[in-house]
Amino acid sequence: MWQGQWIDLTHEFSTRAIYWPTAKAFEHTEVFKGVTDKGFFYASYDFAASEHGGTHLDAPIHFSEGQLGAGDIPLQQLIGPGVRIEVMIGAQRNHQISVEEITRWEQEHGQIPDSSIVLFDTGSAALWPDKERYMGTAERGEAAVAKLAFPGIHPDAALFLIQQRNVKAVGIDTPSLDYGGSVYFHTHQILFQQNIPGFENVADLSALPPTGFGVIALPMKIKHGSGAPLRIIALIPPTD
Amino acid sequence: MWQGQWIDLTHEFSTRAIYWPTAKAFEHTEVFKGVTDKGFFYASYDFAASEHGGTHLDAPIHFSEGQLGAGDIPLQQLIGPGVRIEVMIGAQRNHQISVEEITRWEQEHGQIPDSSIVLFDTGSAALWPDKERYMGTAERGEAAVAKLAFPGIHPDAALFLIQQRNVKAVGIDTPSLDYGGSVYFHTHQILFQQNIPGFENVADLSALPPTGFGVIALPMKIKHGSGAPLRIIALIPPTD
Numbered sequence: 001m002w003q004g005q006w007i008d009l010t011h012e013f014s015t016r017a018i019y020w021p022t023a024k025a026f027e028h029t030e031v032f033k034g035v036t037d038k039g040f041f042y043a044s045y046d047f048a049a050s051e052h053g054g055t056h057l058d059a060p061i062h063f064s065e066g067q068l069g070a071g072d073i074p075l076q077q078l079i080g081p082g083v084r085i086e087v088m089i090g091a092q093r094n095h096q097i098s099v100e101e102i103t104r105w106e107q108e109h110g111q112i113p114d115s116s117i118v119l120f121d122t123g124s125a126a127l128w129p130d131k132e133r134y135m136g137t138a139e140r141g142e143a144a145v146a147k148l149a150f151p152g153i154h155p156d157a158a159l160f161l162i163q164q165r166n167v168k169a170v171g172i173d174t175p176s177l178d179y180g181g182s183v184y185f186h187t188h189q190i191l192f193q194q195n196i197p198g199f200e201n202v203a204d205l206s207a208l209p210p211t212g213f214g215v216i217a218l219p220m221k222i223k224h225g226s227g228a229p230l231r232i233i234a235l236i237p238p239t240d
Numbered sequence: 241m242w243q244g245q246w247i248d249l250t251h252e253f254s255t256r257a258i259y260w261p262t263a264k265a266f267e268h269t270e271v272f273k274g275v276t277d278k279g280f281f282y283a284s285y286d287f288a289a290s291e292h293g294g295t296h297l298d299a300p301i302h303f304s305e306g307q308l309g310a311g312d313i314p315l316q317q318l319i320g321p322g323v324r325i326e327v328m329i330g331a332q333r334n335h336q337i338s339v340e341e342i343t344r345w346e347q348e349h350g351q352i353p354d355s356s357i358v359l360f361d362t363g364s365a366a367l368w369p370d371k372e373r374y375m376g377t378a379e380r381g382e383a384a385v386a387k388l389a390f391p392g393i394h395p396d397a398a399l400f401l402i403q404q405r406n407v408k409a410v411g412i413d414t415p416s417l418d419y420g421g422s423v424y425f426h427t428h429q430i431l432f433q434q435n436i437p438g439f440e441n442v443a444d445l446s447a448l449p450p451t452g453f454g455v456i457a458l459p460m461k462i463k464h465g466s467g468a469p470l471r472i473i474a475l476i477p478p479t480d
Contacts, residue, residue: 006315014463048288075246218471223254231458
């Protein structure tokens with residue numbers, strides 16, 4: 001069962017994990033670490049964070065009222081054939097991935113199969129956890145939002161993936177489905193109105209082929225969650 | 241890819257999720273929910289909890305110094321062929337699952353395959369989230385620990401699973417690998433000394449066959465975590 005190579009596409013949660021400048025960053029608090037009065041070793045921690053940071057799920061309810069929460073997304077929508085679309089980002093980090101970039105990829109690798117999970121590889125995972133290089137600023141707070149700069153998915157490309165390619169879910173190796181300069185988050189709105197979940201801050205995708213692998217993306221099952229920490233992995237089947 | 245039926249073996253995280261009487265329970269805090277000043281709907285939450293509550297991983301470092309933390313466990317140890325061992329618990333909730341119960345199961349279903357993930361079904365998931373019925377007490381705090389009562393795995397059975405059956409991981413549908421009355425947590429110690437992770441508060445296992453299914457257990461990737469929220473799922477392949 002499950003022959004092949006498993007690849008972890010998840011950044012570690014630690015105090016270095018990257019969060020939106022206005023979001024509560026990950027905290028890991030020691031409750032106990034050491035030998036107890038009964039003579040055995042014991043370690044335990046509490047943790048706290050925004051739902052939106054590190055490698056995480058964006059649930060449709062995040063931007064679309066009445067849509068699915070993190071705990072409600074069917075497993076069938078989180079598991080499926082994967083597609084990796086490599087996108088070349090130049091010096092202009094605030095790039096929006098276009099329909100043309102997707103169709104150009106398809107000319108080389110074939111049409112995105114129906115019900116795929118599409119992962120955009122902008123090479124940004126290599127910049128993690130350097131906040132300034134990864135998302136344009138290491139500052140925190142509301143004023144830092146205007147300094148964000150990183151690639152995202154153009155709203156037209158999101159529409160194309162839903163309407164023309166019937167994708168199950170969309171992921172990207174940057175902090176957000178929308179690009180750093182976004183104000184209205186149209187890509188989020190478009191995807192979530194159709195209950196298509198998003199995966200953000202996905203880790204290094206470079207080991208994946210363009211097609212022919214499977215994705216399993218399992219979020220923490222937070223009831224009514226607008227998002228959740230995500231463990232996302234891929235299986236590359238053995239070559240014959 | 242992945243034909244068959246996916247089954248979620250995970251309880252939802254909410255304020256009703258069950259935690260150890262002394263552990264920080266799950267908190268879900270609204271940051272924003274409603275229409276923003278830019279005219280679109282937006283919802284976001286923070287969350288906080290102990291690593292040990294709800295359906296969760298116990299990492300080897302929880303009871304064994306220097307062993308694997310939650311983020312370090314290889315995927316290969318969290319993914320594999322599953323075995324469901326149903327155990328009949330009588331009125332005495334503080335039952336310890338014995339070697340004999342395992343070998344009796346094997347007489348009917350065959351020897352546990354090498355490198356299996358063994359899940360014990362005590363029927364306790366049906367009692368969730370009623371704390372008093374599920375674990376013997378709904379009280380919180382240190383004094384409540386003496387009132388805990390629920391089934392666990394006898395240390396001899398843990399040794400047997402490691403030494404005689406070479407298991408990858410062990411799960412149970414109760415709050416702890418050790419039974420409610422445990423003081424020294426020997427089963428935890430035995431498993432974790434060998435870097436065998438544990439899955440606790442696993443949800444309803446009754447839809448699984450005794451053997452012939454796969455398990456994928458993906459914890460939140462907490463660096464140096466003593467445990468982590470776990471999303472655990474199973475795949476039952478199609479019958480021919």
